[in-house]
Each structure stands twice: as C-alpha cells, then as structure tokens.
Amino acid sequence: MTAASRPARGPARSLLAVKPARALLPRFMLLGFTVGAFLAGGSAAHAASVARAKFSAAWQTVDCKTFDVPAAVAAQSDCGYVTVPEEHALPKGRTIQLAVVRIRSTSKSPAADPLFVEQGGPGDSTIGVIVNWAVPSLPELQAVLKSRDLVFVEERGTRYSRPFLSCPEYDAKNIAIAKGEIAYTDPIWFKTCQARFKAQGINLNAFNTRENAADVYAVADTLGYRTFNYYGVSYGTLLGQYVIAQADKHKAKLRSVILDGVVRPDIDFNLASGHTLSYALRNLFHACAQDQACGQAYPNLEQKFLAIVDQLNQKPMALTLTTPLSKRAVMTQVDGNAFATALLVALLRPYSGNTARGTSIPKYIQAASQGNLSWVADNLSTDLESSDGSAKGMYHSVLCARAKSVQASPAQVLPPPFPQLVAWGLREGDMVEKVCAILQAELKPPFVYENTDIPTLVLNGAYDPVTPQPYGDAVARNLKNAYVYTFPGLGHGSFFPPPGMPATDCVIQIATDFLAKPRQAPNSSCLTQIKPLFVVE
Numbered sequence: 255m256t257a258a259s260r261p262a263r264g265p266a267r268s269l270l271a272v273k274p275a276r277a278l279l280p281r282f283m284l285l286g287f288t289v290g291a292f293l294a295g296g297s298a299a300h301a302a303s304v305a306r307a308k309f310s311a312a313w314q315t316v317d318c319k320t321f322d323v324p325a326a327v328a329a330q331s332d333c334g335y336v337t338v339p340e341e342h343a344l345p346k347g348r349t350i351q352l353a354v355v356r357i358r359s360t361s362k363s364p365a366a367d368p369l370f371v372e373q374g375g376p377g378d379s380t381i382g383v384i385v386n387w388a389v390p391s392l393p394e395l396q397a398v399l400k401s402r403d404l405v406f407v408e409e410r411g412t413r414y415s416r417p418f419l420s421c422p423e424y425d426a427k428n429i430a431i432a433k434g435e436i437a438y439t440d441p442i443w444f445k446t447c448q449a450r451f452k453a454q455g456i457n458l459n460a461f462n463t464r465e466n467a468a469d470v471y472a473v474a475d476t477l478g479y480r481t482f483n484y485y486g487v488s489y490g491t492l493l494g495q496y497v498i499a500q501a502d503k504h505k506a507k508l509r510s511v512i513l514d515g516v517v518r519p520d521i522d523f524n525l526a527s528g529h530t531l532s533y534a535l536r537n538l539f540h541a542c543a544q545d546q547a548c549g550q551a552y553p554n555l556e557q558k559f560l561a562i563v564d565q566l567n568q569k570p571m572a573l574t575l576t577t578p579l580s581k582r583a584v585m586t587q588v589d590g591n592a593f594a595t596a597l598l599v600a601l602l603r604p605y606s607g608n609t610a611r612g613t614s615i616p617k618y619i620q621a622a623s624q625g626n627l628s629w630v631a632d633n634l635s636t637d638l639e640s641s642d643g644s645a646k647g648m649y650h651s652v653l654c655a656r657a658k659s660v661q662a663s664p665a666q667v668l669p670p671p672f673p674q675l676v677a678w679g680l681r682e683g684d685m686v687e688k689v690c691a692i693l694q695a696e697l698k699p700p701f702v703y704e705n706t707d708i709p710t711l712v713l714n715g716a717y718d719p720v721t722p723q724p725y726g727d728a729v730a731r732n733l734k735n736a737y738v739y740t741f742p743g744l745g746h747g748s749f750f751p752p753p754g755m756p757a758t759d760c761v762i763q764i765a766t767d768f769l770a771k772p773r774q775a776p777n778s779s780c781l782t783q784i785k786p787l788f789v790v791e
Contacts, residue, residue: 374488528679
C-alpha cells in the first residue's frame with residue numbers, strides 16, 4: 255500500500271456538523287452572565303407568550319429536563335413532542351415524534367413570526383448543540399430573542415426525537431480505525447446498525463431532507479404560527495433550501511431564511527472535502543502572511559504544512575489518543591490524512607480556547623513542524639466517541655437518498671486541492687458510498703429550486719473547511735432576493751463566533767437588521783472593521 259493510499263489512523267469524521275468545544279468554554283460564560291440575562295427577562299416573556307400559545311392536539315408537553323435543557327433556558331421555554339406522519343404523503347399512516355423547544359421572546363410585544371433554528375450533521379442534535387450549549391453561552395440568539403420567539407425542531411431521527419437513529423457501533427469503528435485494526439472506509443459497522451433498525455420496524459426511507467422540510471411546516475402549524483423565519487447552519491442550510499422549495503405547499507408561510515455555512519445541493523460535500531479544506535487553508539495562510547505579527551512569527555505556513563503531510567505519509571508518527579467519555583488510551587499512527595483531519599477540526603471553530611483571541615492554527619502548524627503533535631492528539635480524540643449523541647443512521651439515510659441531486663464534481667466548482675489532500679477527499683467520499691451500497695436507500699428526485707423570491711441571507715466564513723464561500727455564492731445566484739456576506743477569520747457557522755469578537759457584534763447586527771426588514775439589504779458596514787486575528791506566542 256502506498257503512502258498516499260494508506261488509510262488514515264484516527265477516527266472517521268462526519269462532515270457538516272457544528273459542534274461545541276464545551277470543555278474550552280469559560281465556566282462563567284455558561285453559568286454566570288448569560289444565565290442572568292435569561293432570568294432578567296423571563297417573567298415578562300412568560301406573561302406575553304402564554305396568551306398567544308395556541309398549540310394543536312399534535313403537541314404533547316414534557317418537562318424540559320427530558321431534553322437536558324439548562325434550568326435558566328427552561329424557565330422561559332415550552333418543551334414537548336410534536337407528532338407528525340412518518341411520510342407526509344401518507345397523513346393517516348404511521349407517525350413519529352419530533353422533540354421541540356420553543357423559547358419565548360423577552361419582548362412584551364414580540365413579532366408574530368418566530369425564528370426556527372436548525373442544526374447540521376445531518377444527524378446532529380439541534381436541541382443538544384444549540385439550545386443546551388449555544389443559547390446559554392453565546393449572545394447571538396439572545397439578541398434575536400429580544401424581538402421574537404425561537405423554535406428549535408429536533409430533526410427526525412436525531413437525539414431527542416423518536417425514534418433516535420443512533421449507531422453505537424460507530425464509536426467502536428472509530429477506535430478500531432485509530433488502532434489500525436480496520437480500514438478507514440470499512441462499512442461493516444453499519445450492517446449491525448441497519449439490522450437493529452429493521453428489527454425495530456424503522457423505515458429508513460422516511461428519514462430524508464424532503465420529509466425534514468415538511469416537518470418544519472408541521473411544527474409551525476402545531477404551534478399556531480401563521481408565518482415564520484428560518485435559520486439553518488451546515489446541513490441545516492440544505493434543509494433550508496428544501497424549506498424554501500416547499501413554501502407554497504403548506505398552510506404556514508415562510509417569511510425569510512438565513513443560510514449559514516451553505517451546502518450546495520448538487521455536490522457531494524464528502525468527496526469535495528480535499529478541495530474545501532485546501533480552499534480554507536489557502537485563505538488562512540494568506541491572512542497570516544498579510545498580518546505583520548503572524549507573518550513574522552509563522553512564515554511559509556503553506557510550505558510547512560505540505561512538508562508535514564509529506565513527512566507523515568512517509569513515516570507516520572506514534573501518538574496516544576484518549577477517548578473523551580471513557581478516558582481510555584488508544585495508541586495510533588498519525589499519517590498525513592489524520593493530520594489533515596486534525597486541522598479540519600481546528601478550522602471548524604478556529605478560535606483559541608473558544609475566545610476572542612483569534613486563531614492558534616498557525617502556531618499549531620509551527621509546532622507540528624518541530625515535532626509537537628499534542629494538539630493533533632486532542633483534536634483526533636474528540637471523535638473517538640459520540641459524546642454529542644449524533645445520529646449516524648439519520649446521517650447516512652439523508653445522504654444516500656439525495657444521490658440523484660449530486661450532479662456537479664468538486665473540480666467544476668472549486669480550485670484544485672493541494673495534491674497531498676486528493677486522497678483524503680477521495681476516501682471521505684468512498685466511506686459514505688460504501689455505506690450507501692449497504693443501505694440501498696430509496697433515491698429521491700433531484701433537488702429543484704422553487705419560490706426563489708423569498709428573502710435569504712447567506713453567511714460565509716473565510717476559514718470554513720467544509721462549506722466554503724463559493725458554495726454560498728452559487729446557491730445565492732439561484733435566489734432572487736439573496737444578500738451574501740463573508741466574514742474574515744471565521745469558520746463553519748458564522749453566526750456563532752465567541753463573545754467579544756468584532757465579528758460577533760457584526761453578525762448580530764446584520765442578522766437582526768435582516769429579520770426586521772428582510773426585503774432590503776441589511777446594514778453590513780461593520781464588515782469593514784473585521785480583521786483576522788491570530789494568537790502569536
């Protein structure tokens with residue numbers, strides 16, 4: 255086996271997920287200031303929202319503890335399950351239950367149209383990641399709450415909805431890959447998972463983006479909202495494009511859409527991962543070179559990065575990983591592909607310590623060039639166990655069902671990748687393709703843009719390693735009323751930078767302006783004040 259084709263050690267990583275770096279968040283951020291902000295506005299919001307709550311019989315109230323919602327957030331929330339058809343074309347057929355959290359606005363006279371918020375993956379938990387982490391720790395959604403309600407729908411098949419398409423076998427597979435016991439693209443783990451789903455009577459063909467989009471409208475109807483706005487990040491942007499396409503097919507009306515870290519519906523983003531990571535790294539290398547302090551401290555980053563990848567492909571380095579939940583030591587061999595995976599993890603949220611200091615990635619590459627891979631071990635360890643409850647069954651059912659929509663190749667839409675990352679991209683696509691061969695999903699028709707006049711705000715991060723700016727630009731060209739903005743120094747999901755960054759106040763301003771008047775361009779002058787920040791030591 256050649257160095258280029260050697261399977262990367264370290265865990266397999268599912269792209270298109272925005273996940274919290276919970277351990278890196280300052281304790282006061284989780285328990286102090288932001289909790290106080292919720293308590294301060296809770297009673298007035300409760301009085302206003304109870305009067306307008308007109309939930310239908312499809313709603314079943316549960317204690318917010320059922321969804322692990324922090325107490326301060328739960329105090330101004332309604333939590334429950336919404337029963338929807340397993341297949342919306344068969345309204346009298348089998349049903350499933352969607353976990354839903356509605357956080358009531360802190361305004362005494364909130365807007366009638368809430369903002370629905372959807373997470374990525376596909377398969378990640380909207381409630382687990384955004385309600386339970388981002389809402390209490392980051393200021394962006396708290397700013398939106400000043401004008402309107404927030405509604406979080408746990409996408410069908412994900413953690414708190416029923417059924418939950420969890421595959422515990424995925425963790426065992428990741429550990430086996432790290433140990434070098436199986437090939438990176440070995441799909442055998444999914445056979446066991448699929449057999450369990452079949453034994454439980456779960457119809458995987460019902461878990462796709464078309465049904466997800468119809469769920470959003472069903473929840474809006476259940477909660478009594480005549481109109482609503484939609485925000486999606488990562489895979490949530492692909493879902494958002496389907497929500498737009500279905501806007502004329504449901505009772506509730508879609509007012510506006512925010513797409514953050516945009517997926518092109520016509521491309522295999524796993525196969526394109528070598529291209530997208532290369533695009534993000536080139537932006538990072540250029541930004542560092544243009545910054546006097548970073549350029550002097552960490553010169554020639556691109557050459558150093560490529561040299562590290564070549565060296566590790568020729569002679570992998572032994573490294574000890576630690577499983578994040580069970581704290582077991584896992585011995586692995588890090589090659590160039592595993593090093594690229596560690597960089598992708600860093601680029602998703604390129605904020606040192608999840609603070610406003612800037613990115614430490616140039617420092618990491620410099621350290622790696624000197625033989626220090628401790629940060630690589632930290633990043634690869636995070637995916638050894640699914641601590642966030644990601645639904646790998648839903649991830650693959652969604653991706654496999656959309657195969658007919660994939661009609662563009664990475665080379666058609668992005669600049670050439672670094673040659674050293676070609677094999678990395680190919681193996682990511684191959685990994686999903688092999689699972690799809692087992693799953694044999696019912697293929698859905700190709701995606702078609704409809705209702706393109708709905709106002710849409712498109713947000714890009716310059717360092718986004720999975721959904722780069724060209725994806726957002728391409729999607730916007732298919733929409734008649736799209737406003738597109740790219741944020742320097744941000745990664746995957748521009749709406750959620752840490753507090754204190756200039757980009758944080760800027761994205762809040764742009765998003766709230768847009769939600770207030772979606773048919774006119776928001777004030778984006780703050781973008782001129784945002785410069786990439788670097789940790790230089």
